[in-house]
Amino acid sequence: MMAQMAIELRNVSKQRRNKTIGPLNLTLPQGYITALVGHNGSGKSTLMNMLMQLVNPDDGEIYWFEQKYKQGLPLKVRQAIAYVPENSLAEEAYWNVEEAASFRKHWYPEWDAEYLEGLLEKFEVPRNVKLGKMSKGERRKFEIAAALAARPQLLLLDEPSSGLDPFAWKVMLETLLRYMDETGATILISTHIVEEVRRLADYIVLMHKGELLGMAEKDSLFGSWSEVWVNAADEEELAELAAELPGVLQLTLEAPGAASFLTQQVQGVEEHIHHLGLKVIKSRSLELDEILHLWTHGHRPILVDYEKGD
Amino acid sequence: MYEEAELQGGTPAYRSGRRGEDVWIPVQINENSAEPLYHQIETQLRSLIISGVITEGTLLPSIREFAGELKCSVITVRRVYQDLENEGLLRTRQGTGTFVSNVGDAAMAEYKHEAVRKALEGAVDVGKSVQCGQEELTRIFLEIVENKYREQQ
Numbered sequence: 370m371m372a373q374m375a376i377e378l379r380n381v382s383k384q385r386r387n388k389t390i391g392p393l394n395l396t397l398p399q400g401y402i403t404a405l406v407g408h409n410g411s412g413k414s415t416l417m418n419m420l421m422q423l424v425n426p427d428d429g430e431i432y433w434f435e436q437k438y439k440q441g442l443p444l445k446v447r448q449a450i451a452y453v454p455e456n457s458l459a460e461e462a463y464w465n466v467e468e469a470a471s472f473r474k475h476w477y478p479e480w481d482a483e484y485l486e487g488l489l490e491k492f493e494v495p496r497n498v499k500l501g502k503m504s505k506g507e508r509r510k511f512e513i514a515a516a517l518a519a520r521p522q523l524l525l526l527d528e529p530s531s532g533l534d535p536f537a538w539k540v541m542l543e544t545l546l547r548y549m550d551e552t553g554a555t556i557l558i559s560t561h562i563v564e565e566v567r568r569l570a571d572y573i574v575l576m577h578k579g580e581l582l583g584m585a586e587k588d589s590l591f592g593s594w595s596e597v598w599v600n601a602a603d604e605e606e607l608a609e610l611a612a613e614l615p616g617v618l619q620l621t622l623e624a625p626g627a628a629s630f631l632t633q634q635v636q637g638v639e640e641h642i643h644h645l646g647l648k649v650i651k652s653r654s655l656e657l658d659e660i661l662h663l664w665t666h667g668h669r670p671i672l673v674d675y676e677k678g679d
Numbered sequence: 680m681y682e683e684a685e686l687q688g689g690t691p692a693y694r695s696g697r698r699g700e701d702v703w704i705p706v707q708i709n710e711n712s713a714e715p716l717y718h719q720i721e722t723q724l725r726s727l728i729i730s731g732v733i734t735e736g737t738l739l740p741s742i743r744e745f746a747g748e749l750k751c752s753v754i755t756v757r758r759v760y761q762d763l764e765n766e767g768l769l770r771t772r773q774g775t776g777t778f779v780s781n782v783g784d785a786a787m788a789e790y791k792h793e794a795v796r797k798a799l800e801g802a803v804d805v806g807k808s809v810q811c812g813q814e815e816l817t818r819i820f821l822e823i824v825e826n827k828y829r830e831q832q
Binding site: 592 | 710711712746747753
């Protein structure tokens with residue numbers, strides 16, 4: 370199944386009990402890791418479930434590897450997708466690792482038992498323990514390893530790191546990167562952990578209250594917002610500064626003599642400040658989590674367009 | 680796995696094991712710089728190659744691997760590799776990876792001069808910013824050159 374797009378959503382919407390998800394328009398290019406971020410209840414899990422056809426959209430169309438399947442995903446497509454849901458399946462709770470693995474093996478023709486063995490060892494997943502008796506983290510590690518053992522072309526991970534200790538978390542990151550390096554598969558991972566996005570993602574998709582706020586190449590967000598400190602004696606000077614610098618955010622007097630604000634045009638603003646005869650005390654680039662926070666509050670970053678050169 | 684022929688005529692910095700595992704590329708990203716990420720990586724990688732820190736024939740990390748190390752996207756690394764390939768500093772073989780090409784003595788010499796000029800220009804700017812006169816600056820420069828090269832002998 371060679372396709373440019375692993376997933377495409379066109380005007381997809383879903384009515385949930387107390388909210389509407391969508392309309393969602395999104396494409397996930399094949400061969401990349403896309404991080405799905407957003408607050409709890411923003412619709413991330415519903416989106417994942419729709420990609421597994423566990424939930425069907427009320428409206429719009431979903432394409433898997435550039436094909437749509439209204440009558441249900443054919444086996445061949447299902448076998449190319451692995452999913453680690455937010456909550457593990459109750460059906461497997463009475464099985465131990467070997468039993469669950471041998472069941473899943475029947476579903477996936479590409480199943481790699483040797484690879485699974487290696488991952489279980491690396492993750493230190495306990496054997497001969499029923500999956501339902503495992504700690505949350507142990508179960509999670511099994512689920513991630515088993516999803517990868519299916520050698521999927523599309524891997525859906527719904528908050529995979531919740532419950533993992535820092536050691537297992539690191540193993541997970543390395544394992545996912547290596548898998549991508551070897552296979553060129555596609556990963557959609559929902560997460561609340563900024564460091565995970567920093568280390569894994571190529572693209573970031575931001576959801577908020579059931580809507581997609583946008584998709585950005587991760588590195589284009591880098592340096593999009595800056596915090597600048599400038600000398601300002603008092604409230605009066607602060608007001609003058611506000612008049613001179615329209616478009617800056619959160620202009621505040623930090624301490625007598627120093628004001629700070631946020632801006633997306635750090636170079637232009639710094640030049641302007643010099644012209645006013647003021648001094649930039651210091652500046653810093655905002656972190657990814659701060660950029661995403663501003664974005665969810667309506668301050669969409671101006672993305673660096675690499676195509677147009679610098 | 681690469682083929683033996685790939686490494687002919689160059690010094691293989693990489694001999695065994697998984698691809699790229701033996702090569703560590705010392706690129707340092709400054710997160711507070713206004714310089715775009717790909718530009719920072721490209722500039723540093725170019726200097727490492729031209730200055731001979733990474734030698735001809737070296738197999739670079741795969742795009743995904745390097746992106747993981749630098750915590751940037753594969754899109755950025757792919758762009759850097761492509762730019763440097765267009766400049767003739769790298770070459771990519773399908774299924775084997777991206778290697779450092781022959782840089783050439785002329786390019787190396789030019790790079791050396793460029794690097795020294797840039798550093799000296801920076802030093803002169805510092806001198807000017809503290810109102811240091813032309814003669815005084817020249818005197819200090821010659822003094823430093825004298826001292827440094829005497830140390831060496």
